Amino acid sequence: MEKPAETSCPIHDPIQQRWSPRSFSDRPVEKENLIRIFEAARWASSCFNEQPWQFIVATKGDPEEYERMLSCLVEGNQEWAKLAPVLILTVAKSTFDHNAKGNPHAWHDVGLAVGNLVIQATTLGLSLHQMAGILPDRIREVYGVPQGFEPVTALALGYAGDPTLLPDELCQREQAPRTRKPLSELVFSETWGQTASIVK
Amino acid sequence: MEKPAETSCPIHDPIQQRWSPRSFSDRPVEKENLIRIFEAARWASSCFNEQPWQFIVATKGDPEEYERMLSCLVEGNQEWAKLAPVLILTVAKSTFDHNAKGNPHAWHDVGLAVGNLVIQATTLGLSLHQMAGILPDRIREVYGVPQGFEPVTALALGYAGDPTLLPDELCQREQAPRTRKPLSELVFSETWGQTASIVK
Numbered sequence: 001m002e003k004p005a006e007t008s009c010p011i012h013d014p015i016q017q018r019w020s021p022r023s024f025s026d027r028p029v030e031k032e033n034l035i036r037i038f039e040a041a042r043w044a045s046s047c048f049n050e051q052p053w054q055f056i057v058a059t060k061g062d063p064e065e066y067e068r069m070l071s072c073l074v075e076g077n078q079e080w081a082k083l084a085p086v087l088i089l090t091v092a093k094s095t096f097d098h099n100a101k102g103n104p105h106a107w108h109d110v111g112l113a114v115g116n117l118v119i120q121a122t123t124l125g126l127s128l129h130q131m132a133g134i135l136p137d138r139i140r141e142v143y144g145v146p147q148g149f150e151p152v153t154a155l156a157l158g159y160a161g162d163p164t165l166l167p168d169e170l171c172q173r174e175q176a177p178r179t180r181k182p183l184s185e186l187v188f189s190e191t192w193g194q195t196a197s198i199v200k
Numbered sequence: 201m202e203k204p205a206e207t208s209c210p211i212h213d214p215i216q217q218r219w220s221p222r223s224f225s226d227r228p229v230e231k232e233n234l235i236r237i238f239e240a241a242r243w244a245s246s247c248f249n250e251q252p253w254q255f256i257v258a259t260k261g262d263p264e265e266y267e268r269m270l271s272c273l274v275e276g277n278q279e280w281a282k283l284a285p286v287l288i289l290t291v292a293k294s295t296f297d298h299n300a301k302g303n304p305h306a307w308h309d310v311g312l313a314v315g316n317l318v319i320q321a322t323t324l325g326l327s328l329h330q331m332a333g334i335l336p337d338r339i340r341e342v343y344g345v346p347q348g349f350e351p352v353t354a355l356a357l358g359y360a361g362d363p364t365l366l367p368d369e370l371c372q373r374e375q376a377p378r379t380r381k382p383l384s385e386l387v388f389s390e391t392w393g394q395t396a397s398i399v400k
Contacts, residue, residue, distance in 0.1 A: 005243040009232065012323045014212070015240045015316050032209065034398045038387050040215045042380050043205040044315070047332040051381050056388045057396050065390060104307075105332050108352060111308040115244070115315020116215050123212045132247040132305050144392045152308060180242050181251050187238050188256045190265060192344045196257050198234045 001163060003178055014122040019178060020129040022080040022170050024158035028061065029086050033124050037157075040120030046109040052093040053113040056143055060085045068142055073154055074133035080170055081131065084156035089139060090114060092150045110152050121157060129156045201363055203378055214322040219378060220329040222280040222370050224358035228261065229286050233324050237357075240320030246309040252293040253313040256343055260285045268342055273354055274333035280370055281331065284356035289339060290314060292350045310352050321357060329356045 003019045005011075038055060046052060058069035069087045070078055081087065090113075092106040103109075114130065121128045131154045139151040163174040189196035203219045205211075238255060246252060258269035269287045270278055281287065290313075292306040303309075314330065321328045331354045339351040363374040389396035 007239050007243065009235050009239050011236055011240045011243070012214070012320050015243060015320060018243075018245075020245050031398050035383070036209050036211055038383055038399060039207050039209050040211045042383060042386060043207065043211070043215060043218070043378075045218075045220050045318075045330055049379070051386075054386055054388065056392075057398065058389060059398075105353070107305070108307040108311040108314075111311020112315045114308075115312045115319075118245075119315075119319055120212050120215060130245055143388075143390075146392065149392075153305070178243075179249070183235070183238055183242060186242060186251075186254055188254065188343075189258060190343075192256075192346065192349075198231050198257065198259075199238060 001160060001174075005178055005180075008183065014119050018118060018122045021127045021160060021163070022129060022174055023161035023163040023166050024083040024085065024127065024156065025161040026085065027159045028059070029126065029158060033126065034086065036124065037117045037120045037126070041113040041117040044109070044113040044116045046112065047103065047105040048096065048098060050093070050096055050098070050103060050109070052103055052106040053110045054091040054093070054149065056089040056091065058087050072135050072139045072142060073131060074135065077131045077133045077154070080166060081129070081154070081156040083161060084129070084158045086157040088155040088157060089134070089143075090152045090155065091145060092152050093148065094150050095148050106150070107152055114153070114155070117155075125159065126157060127160050130154075131156065201360060201374075205378055205380075208383065214319050218318060218322045221327045221360060221363070222329060222374055223361035223363040223366055224283040224285065224327065224356065225361040226285065227359045228259070229326065229358060233326065234286065236324065237317045237320045237326070241313040241317040244309070244313040244316045246312065247303065247305040248296065248298060250293070250296055250298070250303060250309070252303055252306040253310045254291040254293070254349065256289040256291065258287050272335050272339045272342060273331060274335065277331045277333045277354070280366060281329070281354070281356040283361060284329075284358045286357040288355040288357060289334070289343075290352045290355065291345060292352050293348065294350050295348050306350070307352055314353070314355070317355075325359065326357060327360050330354075331356065
């Protein structure tokens with residue numbers, strides 16, 4: 001199932017093709033593809049090149065570890081994410097290595113790294129769904145995440161599956177069109193809220 | 201000048217090619233390419249599809265507006281960013297539209313949108329350098345950014361220029377190799393700090 005973005009102009013193909021499915025096949029993700037998605041994340045830019053991103057990964061190849069990670073998601077996400085052969089937690093380092101002060105860009109830079117990761121996954125034919133619905137305290141406890149690090153999101157990763165195997169409501173959401181605000185509400189010039197002439 | 205990442209395995213070409221130069225040519229960026237980079241940003245994923253990203257743009261085609269935006273960067277960034285034909289400010293909406301509560305993922309999701317933007321720029325042959333070194337209070341004042349919105353970064357955008365036109369110290373930094381932490385320090389499984397077997 002494909003759901004390319006209905007863009008107003010041509011954009012880079014994997015950006016157009018990427019979307020966030022809830023259905024996954026049980027085909028495992030090859031080790032070399034997992035390495036490639038993390039390698040892509042690794043080369044993101046970051047404030048002071050601090051690279052404040054960490055990942056914790058679990059695959060269905062190790063059912064016990066997989067179940068532990070699944071239990072770190074809110075229930076509504078467990079319902080469908082349990083189909084994905086790979087789960088990943090993202091964690092931000094909230095202080096700078098170079099001066100131990102707070103890094104206000106830590107979560108932003110995790111976003112940049114995950115941005116690379118999801119584009120890389122898309123080019124490999126993989127589907128990925130990001131979740132804010134996680135249990136940060138449970139993640140800290142289960143994995144011993146130290147002070148100064150913050151769980152940010154979970155990622156469900158795998159090859160596309162059959163959406164009709166989802167519960168009815170999720171199956172309908174899976175097939176709903178993708179929507180975004182128009183560029184005129186996002187790109188300003190001169191003053192706040194004034195659409196930039198370049199996007200008119 | 202190219203500085204492809206020295207990756208441990210093949211990754212998607214624009215991710216490998218992307219880097220953060222400080223030298224730009226004076227060639228203007230075509231309007232259609234500016235639209236395409238914002239269109240790519242627009243299709244990023246976000247928590248509750250809130251799309252908490254906004255952009256303010258200034259080009260050298262309007263020198264007065266360009267100077268206003270340049271004055272919103274810290275001095276060390278003005279020194280080289282003044283070469284870029286396009287400057288962009290990124291702004292996060294820090295509360296959800298759907299319930300007016302704080303959106304802890306706002307900066308993360310701006311990172312996802314900028315991740316798309318920079319990959320799109322790279323595929324168009326453009327160079328982009330992200331800056332955390334901005335003057336948020338000045339941005340609020342100059343552009344009338346309302347409460348509930350937070351300036352995050354500035355972006356310098358343009359075609360590659362001659363690094364030898366930069367001041368000596370910046371020219372040397374421009375030519376230094378790109379470095380990242382190894383995957384073994386980023387990708388864990390079972391417990392915090394334990395390298396995942398898939399990246400060994």
